[in-house]
Amino acid sequence: MKIAWPHMGSLEVVLTSLFDEMEVDYILPPPSSQRTLEIGAKHSPEFACVPLKTTVGNLIEAIEKGADTLIMVAGKGPCRFGFYAETQRRVLEEAGYQFRMFPLEFHWDKLFELVKTINYLKQGRSWARFVRAVRFALHKAYLVDQLEQQALHQRWQDKQEGATSAALKKAYQLIRESSSFEELDRARREAFQLLYEVPKDEGREPIYIGIVGEFYLVLDPFFNLGTEEQLGRLGAYVERAVYLTDWLRPSGKNPVGGVPDRVIEEAARPYLSHTVGGEGIKSVGHAVLFKKEGFDGVVHLLPFTCMPETIAKGILPMVSKDLDIPILSLVIDEQTGKAGVATRLEAFADLARFRRKKVNHRGMLPAFRTHLA
Numbered sequence: 001m002k003i004a005w006p007h008m009g010s011l012e013v014v015l016t017s018l019f020d021e022m023e024v025d026y027i028l029p030p031p032s033s034q035r036t037l038e039i040g041a042k043h044s045p046e047f048a049c050v051p052l053k054t055t056v057g058n059l060i061e062a063i064e065k066g067a068d069t070l071i072m073v074a075g076k077g078p079c080r081f082g083f084y085a086e087t088q089r090r091v092l093e094e095a096g097y098q099f100r101m102f103p104l105e106f107h108w109d110k111l112f113e114l115v116k117t118i119n120y121l122k123q124g125r126s127w128a129r130f131v132r133a134v135r136f137a138l139h140k141a142y143l144v145d146q147l148e149q150q151a152l153h154q155r156w157q158d159k160q161e162g163a164t165s166a167a168l169k170k171a172y173q174l175i176r177e178s179s180s181f182e183e184l185d186r187a188r189r190e191a192f193q194l195l196y197e198v199p200k201d202e203g204r205e206p207i208y209i210g211i212v213g214e215f216y217l218v219l220d221p222f223f224n225l226g227t228e229e230q231l232g233r234l235g236a237y238v239e240r241a242v243y244l245t246d247w248l249r250p251s252g253k254n255p256v257g258g259v260p261d262r263v264i265e266e267a268a269r270p271y272l273s274h275t276v277g278g279e280g281i282k283s284v285g286h287a288v289l290f291k292k293e294g295f296d297g298v299v300h301l302l303p304f305t306c307m308p309e310t311i312a313k314g315i316l317p318m319v320s321k322d323l324d325i326p327i328l329s330l331v332i333d334e335q336t337g338k339a340g341v342a343t344r345l346e347a348f349a350d351l352a353r354f355r356r357k358k359v360n361h362r363g364m365l366p367a368f369r370t371h372l373a
Contacts, residue, residue, distance in 0.1 A: 002027050003069045003121065004062030009219030010148070010244050014141045020179075021133035029062035033220040036061060041334050043095045045087075049303035050223060050333050051216035052084055056091055060181050068177040073119070074103035079277030079308050083217075084229070105371025106281050126365035136184075138245065140175050145243040145256040147171050150195050152239060156207075157200040161352055165229060167194040173215075206237040207352040210290035212283040213301030214309045215242050217332060224301050225338045225347065227330070231299070239295075241286040242279065252300065259289060271315050280308030287319050287327060296352035297326040304333035326351055 001011040005015060012028060029369060030036070033056055040057030043280045058086060059070055061230045068093075072085040080087075085103035102117045111114050147168060155164045169189035178184040209231050217223045218240055231238050246254040252261035261282075268285030275281055288300045300316055302309030313329050320327040 001025065001069050001123065002067050003071060004029060004059065004065075004067035005071045006058035006218065007032050008055075008139060008216060008224070008244075010144045010172075013172075014137045014244075016176070018133050019135035021136060021261050022130065024123050024125070027065050027067040028045065028068075029058040029061050029065070032058060032220070037249070037334050043091050045091075046089070047305055049080070049305050050285075051214070051303055052080075052087065053334060054223065055084065056088055059088060059092060059099075060095070060097065063092075063099055070099050070101045071122075071126045072101070072103055074105045080306075087198070114276065122197060127371050130347075136181070138176070138248070139181070139184060141174055141248070142245045142256070143184065144172065145245050147175075147191055147195065149239075149243065149256060150192065152228060152232070154195065154200070154235055155200070155229065156235045156237055157201040157202070157204060158196075158232070159201050161233060163198045164195065164232070167198050170194055204235060206235055206351060207297070207356055208239075208290075208293075208295040208300045209236040209310055209349070209352060210211055210286060210295045211240065211301065212241040212286045212298055212312075213279065214303055214306050215247055215252075215279055217301040218242050218279075218305060219244060221248075223303075223332065225332070225341045227299060227301065227341065230342055230345050231349065235353070236349060239290070241282060259286070263326050264289065271319055272312070276311045278306065278308035279314045281314040283309060284315050284319060287316055287325070288323065291319075291323040291325040294324070296356045297328065298349060299348070300327055301328040302329065302331055304331050326355070 002025075003024065005011070007029065016026065016028070036057035037050070037054050038057070039060050040053035040055065043060070044053045044056050054226045055072075062070070070086060070088070074082055074085040083100060089101040089263065092101075102121065104117065105114060118130070151164050151168045157162050171194050174187040174191050175184070178187045196349055211218055211227065219242065221228065241257065243256040246257045249255075254260060264282050264285035266285070267288040268281050271288075272281050272284045283300060287300070290298050300309075300313065302313060313331075316329065319325070326348065328344065330344065
């Protein structure tokens with residue numbers, strides 16, 4: 001058995017650590033690329049969103065490398081993400097691929113099926129070992145989220161373009177190579193030191209930009225065409241609405257993002273008072289909170305045809321008008337070009353900088369959007 005899964009941000013840190021600790025074979029698909037998207041689009045329904053098409057491409061490339069067992073998070077609700085696993089299974093079967101698909105559904109009425117699936121995937125390893133492996137993998141993922149948050153906060157200060165991103169890449173490697181909690185603790189200190197030591201231009205003043213939207217697009221640079229790095233190069237202190245471990249934790253306390261779900265939903269209530277699936281209500285709530293925290297603008301990322309984010313997109317202009325904060329919605333599909341996105345982000349950053357100077361918000365820094373190093 002060789003297990004594979006689609007890429008999504010830093011999810012591979014969690015799963016590679018988990019399967020390494022369990023000594024279970026896995027295959028990583030190649031990094032998402034234009035080929036990945038083209039393969040996925042060829043086999044997927046035309047109306048499907050970019051994340052679905054790309055994840056289908058990821059799985060095909062993994063099968064080409066020898067994977068025979070595929071895993072995918074699934075679920076229920078109005079967001080189509082809950083049906084990705086079933087859609088992927090049907091698409092791949094119709095394309096003639098041989099594999100076994102295991103949806104991981106994390107809700108109470110599917111608990112028996114989930115336990116049965118995990119029992120198969122752990123290949124006879126003990127449950128105690130599995131729990132230890134999960135705990136260690138989540139610690140790694142939590143640390144990666146903290147490092148990514150620090151990079152978002154400091155990239156605007158880089159004296160040399162790309163320096164923070166290069167340091168972050170080295171930090172990732174330190175985390176991946178850690179095989180015990182002691183090593184992970186040392187890696188944590190070294191990784192943050194790498195980021196802190198990046199030469200900084202202390203004379204610059206940032207603009208503050210929040211990113212909201214569908215979690216696949218927010219978490220994965222391939223999907224969002226490097227929006228975070230582009231904004232950093234444009235002089236923006238960036239904060240996201242969601243981090244991987246916030247999304248994975250059922251508590252809703254969001255220790256990395258710093259804002260509990262109940263606070264986000266309360267902020268959204270004047271505009272959207274009920275769940276619409278996915279991150280729809282959170283996109284609205286975070287946009288309101290970013291304004292309250294003194295941010296200069298919000299970038300809203302959504303895949304073409306994404307229902308929850310399309311609802312949010314229809315509401316956000318009202319938020320923008322009522323609260324006087326610019327909001328840029330970027331609708332992304334397989335035809336979207338990086339150059340076009342770059343042009344729109346540059347214009348948006350110029351607008352945010354003009355408004356910051358106009359209202360003289362010098363020195364304002366978000367109160368609770370800080371990493372937990």
